Amino acid sequence: MATITVQILTFNEERHIERAIDSVQAFASQVIVIDSFSNDKTVELAKAKGAVVLQNKWKNNHAYQFNWGLKNAPVTGDWVMRLDADEYITKELAEEIKSNIDNLSEEISGIYMRRRIHFLGQWMKHGATYPMWVLRLWRNGHGQCENRWMDEHIVLNTGKSARFNHDFIDDNLNDLTWWTNKHNHYATREAADLLNHKYHFMKADTRDEDDKEQAMVKRWLKENIYSKLPLFVRPFFYFLYRYVIRLGFMDGWRGLQWNFLQGLWYRFLVDAKIFEAEAKIKSAANQHEAAKLLVMEDWGLNPPEESEE
Structure with missing residues (x-):
C-alpha cells in the first residue's frame, strides 16, 4: 500500500x-x-x-x-x-x-x-x-x-x-462562547480578504482558477457576486437562501442556530468590520495604501506572502 x-x-x-x-x-x-x-x-x-x-x-x-x-x-x-x-x-x-x-x-x-x-x-x-x-x-x-x-x-x-x-x-467539541470568539477573529480575516478583493493591495493567492469543484465555485460566487451586493443586505439574503431555500430549517433548533450564527451573524459582523474600515479608507488620498495600512496596523494582519521566512 x-x-x-x-x-x-x-x-x-x-x-x-x-x-x-x-x-x-x-x-x-x-x-x-x-x-x-x-x-x-x-x-x-x-x-x-x-x-x-x-x-x-x-x-x-x-x-x-x-x-x-x-x-x-x-x-x-x-x-x-x-x-x-x-x-x-x-x-x-x-x-x-x-x-x-x-x-x-x-x-x-x-x-x-x-x-x-x-x-x-x-x-x-x-x-x-x-x-x-x-x-x-x-x-x-x-x-x-x-x-x-x-x-x-x-x-x-x-x-x-x-x-x-x-x-x-x-x-468541534468546544462550547458556543469559544465558537463565537473564533468567528470574531475569522470575521476580521474575512473582511481583510474582501477589502483586498476591492482595493487590490496584495496579490490574491489563487493557484487553480480552473478548478470547478464545489469549494472553489463557492469562493467564486462570494468574490464575484456576493461581494458586489450591498453591505448589511447580503447577509439576510444569504441566510434566507440557506435556511429557507436550501431547507436549513429541517435541521431543527440546531439548524436555526447554525444558519443564524454562521450564515447571518458572522456575515453581518464581516460587513460591520468592512463598514468601519471603509470610513477610514475612503477619506484617504491613496485608498489602496490606506486599506493595506489599516489591515496591517489596525488589524495586525501582514499580507500572507510577506509571512514567508
Whole structure:
C-alpha cells in the first residue's frame, strides 16, 4: 500500500487530537503535528499516539503554518493528507482510502472528499452545508495550501483530481462562547480578504482558477457576486437562501442556530468590520495604501506572502 502522511495543525487541541489521530491509524504510515506552542496537553497526547511533533510560531493564517510543515517536517509519505485537529475520518472513508489508493492512475494527483459539519453535536445535513467537496489528499510534492487569510484550499501543482465517496467529520467539541470568539477573529480575516478583493493591495493567492469543484465555485460566487451586493443586505439574503431555500430549517433548533450564527451573524459582523474600515479608507488620498495600512496596523494582519521566512 502507498504510504500516507497526515499533517495536523494544533493549538490547545487536547479535546480533539487523540480522536483525530485515532481516526487515521488504519491507513496512515505517519502523523505529523505542527503545533503553535500549545499550553495544554496537546503535544504530550500527540506524542503518546506516535505522532511526530514540530512547533512553529503562529503567523497570520493556517496556510502559512501548513505550508511551513510541508517544507520543514520529515514527510515520508507517498501521499499527504490535511486534517484539522477537530476533524476525524469515518471508518468508511478510512476503508475506502485503504482499498483504493493503490489503484489510482498516475495522472491522479489529488483526491476530493466530502466534509460533514457537526454543530454543537448535531450533523447539519441541510442549508447548503452538506456535502462540501474539498481536496484533502494529494501526492507528495504535487500540492500545497493557498496562502490566504481565509478560505484557503489545498490546490494541485500538477495532475488531475478524483473523488472518494465517503465522509470526514468536522465536529468541534468546544462550547458556543469559544465558537463565537473564533468567528470574531475569522470575521476580521474575512473582511481583510474582501477589502483586498476591492482595493487590490496584495496579490490574491489563487493557484487553480480552473478548478470547478464545489469549494472553489463557492469562493467564486462570494468574490464575484456576493461581494458586489450591498453591505448589511447580503447577509439576510444569504441566510434566507440557506435556511429557507436550501431547507436549513429541517435541521431543527440546531439548524436555526447554525444558519443564524454562521450564515447571518458572522456575515453581518464581516460587513460591520468592512463598514468601519471603509470610513477610514475612503477619506484617504491613496485608498489602496490606506486599506493595506489599516489591515496591517489596525488589524495586525501582514499580507500572507510577506509571512514567508
